[in-house]
Amino acid sequence: MKRLIPPTSLLTFALLALGLAVTPGQAQPTGRSGRDAAGSTITPAGNPSALIAAEIAFARAAQDRGQWAAFDAFAAEEAQLFVPQRTLAKPWLRKQANPAQAVKWQVQQAWISCDGTAGVTFGAYQGAGDANGWFSTVWQRQRKKGNYLWLLDQGDALSTPLPSVDWIEGKVADCPPHHHAQMPDESAQPPARKPAGGKSPPPPLPPLPGPVPAAQAVAGADTSDGRSDDGSLVWRTSVAADGARDTHVWLWKDGTMSEVLHRTAAAPNPAHGG
Template structure:
């Protein structure tokens, strides 16, 4: 009887270890899903309208900067689609180890204007759907050159770090987001003059390293 109990306990422990490994296993480590979501987002803007595309792909708590931080769905509710929608292309993607969050960045064009964007995406672990939770960008005097290949990186797995956060920008509206496994974080800060900074960090096994660091100057006064 004792042998049977020991065998059962050992079997249960092994099953528990296997379940834990499966739970911590990266979810297909699939950066291409985030790239596909960004491309589909851009295509939807051309097919159905710019702000319609933003509304249909935003998470309920998604934020934009106009230039102050705003709940995207509230702000978008009153926006009419422009006659010409902005076009954009992802150049790089960075995802958390668990595959539940990612950040894409790239270039946009609208008429003669050019610029860059960064989008933070969140994956619904039950449905698998990707929705954007932060979106921002700015104009550029010189367009970003398109890369030969879209860069993709995944955070280091196998650890649960504390998230590194800037000491803070005194007087700024600052918010920090983090993936469920804490291997991807994003910090956004906005000052009263509308200037802002968006930084995305990724765990490399020893530290949270910046992979995106966008800084937007305040709009010139009229």
């Protein structure tokens, strides 16, 4: 499923979305996807507009409240940054002073799992002077309140800015053959007995999507995988000893895990201050 949102409507969209659910502590709509008791397909609960709204609120908070204060406010407790090695975000953020000029950014693409439990955004940023680059953020829907907080944030400088877009592209993963979040591995369950009525039991449910190709992992690097509850969105981040990074995002589409984002970041250059 693909949705397109024109940037010219973002202010109106953001105001409406913010009234619903994008700031920390407010609730997002929740739901389940997969098949109901009768076997009928349920509409995906993933909503890329919610991720776009969260990014808009996050970016605005950086201007209103200060860059690192906003990062802290929108971060999940287990959120991570690369500085340049993988670092737990909140303890690091709370030691940072807000820069005089906060970075600005604009989301260009969003991908979300079928069940809406996780999503990824991608876009352009502008820093002090003529600095610019790309960013990518993993978002996680919070179980208690249903709001989205960021789980993994990163980016890298670019010599040429990303081209602007006429439409923000949002994609929802296909629903897996079944969606039972946090269900046990059914392959380990004993076979079902034939009921007394003589009818054969239904076939076992297929496994959740994935895994993603193991060959994509970077040898010798600190590599970590994450996935939505239903497995329809998967991400992998690797950081080498020198701080160089490699990021992949896969989405469950047409019966396979399709790569939708791949970005690399060079090792920081100490001569350039980072």
